[in-house]
Amino acid sequence: MNEIDGILKGIREGNPRTIGRAISAIEEGNHRAAAILQGINEGCVLAATILGITGPPGAGKSTLINQLISHYRIHGKRVGIVAIDPSSPVSGGAILGDRIRMMRHATDPGVIIRSMSTRGRVGGLCAAAGSAAKIMACSGCNPVIIETVGVGHLEIDIVGLADIVVFVLAPGFGDDVQAMKAGLIEMADVLVVNKADHAGADALIVDLKYATQGRDCQVCSTSATESRGIEDLANIIGNIAQRKRQTGQFIQKREKMLESEILHRAVELMRTKLKDRLMAQEEQIIGDPQDIVRKLLEEVCVTQLESKKR
Ligand SMILES: Nc1nc2c(ncn2[C@@H]2O[C@H](COP(=O)(O)OP(=O)(O)OP(=O)(O)O)[C@@H](O)[C@H]2O)c(=O)[nH]1
Ligand SMILES: [Mg+2]
Numbered sequence: 106m107n108e109i110d111g112i113l114k115g116i117r118e119g120n121p122r123t124i125g126r127a128i129s130a131i132e133e134g135n136h137r138a139a140a141i142l143q144g145i146n147e148g149c150v151l152a153a154t155i156l157g158i159t160g161p162p163g164a165g166k167s168t169l170i171n172q173l174i175s176h177y178r179i180h181g182k183r184v185g186i187v188a189i190d191p192s193s194p195v196s197g198g199a200i201l202g203d204r205i206r207m208m209r210h211a212t213d214p215g216v217i218i219r220s221m222s223t224r225g226r227v228g229g230l231c232a233a234a235g236s237a238a239k240i241m242a243c244s245g246c247n248p249v250i251i252e253t254v255g256v257g258h259l260e261i262d263i264v265g266l267a268d269i270v271v272f273v274l275a276p277g278f279g280d281d282v283q284a285m286k287a288g289l290i291e292m293a294d295v296l297v298v299n300k301a302d303h304a305g306a307d308a309l310i311v312d313l314k315y316a317t318q319g320r321d322c323q324v325c326s327t328s329a330t331e332s333r334g335i336e337d338l339a340n341i342i343g344n345i346a347q348r349k350r351q352t353g354q355f356i357q358k359r360e361k362m363l364e365s366e367i368l369h370r371a372v373e374l375m376r377t378k379l380k381d382r383l384m385a386q387e388e389q390i391i392g393d394p395q396d397i398v399r400k401l402l403e404e405v406c407v408t409q410l411e412s413k414k415r
Pocket of ligand 1: 160161162163164165166167168169254299300301302303327328329330331
């Protein structure tokens with residue numbers, strides 16, 4: 106068995122170390138990455154629901170995810186988590202914090218947890234997070250949860266990565282919520298008011314329910330630390346997943362996701378090839394930029410086609 110087949114077998118068998126190695130290969134973009142992704146069974150990827158859980162720093166996303174993991178484990182499901190750390194000074198300790206909060210599940214072979222950092226490469230990270238989610242799905246995880254920080258403008262395009270978007274809020278983010286409300290209702294399938302044990306939660310729920318009237322966006326409340334509202338949230342998510350599959354929304358979205366992944370990869374590939382070609386030019390570059398671009402593109406495409414024939 107060659108190395109890639111071994112890795113693919115390990116992924117299918119749910120071996121956490123192999124899954125970790127495969128995701129590292131994707132993050133590094135090393136020579137194994139493309140082969141691993143090619144070998145991923147799209148059927149498993151389609152079978153899993155990818156949940157995006159986002160919201161302002163400190164709203165309780167990780168604590169809530171921890172509770173959701175317990176819920177899904179009780180129901181016999183394997184769960185994958187991709188925790189994206191924005192590397193921002195605000196939540197600099199996010200990775201460590203998330204790991205500690207999920208530690209309860211860290212030794213459970215039915216739970217795969219992976220942290221990823223943006224380090225400024227948002228586009229690349231989105232692709233890597235999407236690929237990590239695919240690998241987890243292929244290892245039998247369902248759902249796969251992606252945690253990202255989102256405030257106002259979304260740093261990571263979670264809507265483009267997930268089948269269902271859950272936005273977690275907490276009382277005390279008052280003005281932010283007002284400013285974000287329209288955008289939130291547009292992008293989220295579920296708005297969760299977490300920290301329902303805090304004062305102000307009821308008023309926030311009423312406010313959000315009013316704002317979402319007639320819209321395709323559900324509101325619920327949880328207390329992640331007190332383990333309240335978790336089952337309701339899981340049921341809401343389950344019902345949305347079922348409905349999206351029945352109406353064809355699910356597959357439409359996945360097709361769009363694949364389209365943008367292909368575009369991203371194509372652009373990255375072309376960028377590298379064009380740059381290499383430009384750097385390799387010996388004579389001085391002068392003339393009409395448009396002509397040079399056309400010539401460069403032609404050269405790169407011809408070389409690409411020739412290497413394919415060989
Ligand atoms: N009272 C109360 N505290 C909570 C609740 N959920 C989370 N917390 C606390 O809120 C703090 C932040 O929780 P996290 O789960 O780390 O929040 P997060 O949204 O993942 O934070 P970042 O990943 O840094 O953006 C922790 O101290 C939690 O214990 C809740 O339902 N009630
Ligand atoms: Mg967190």
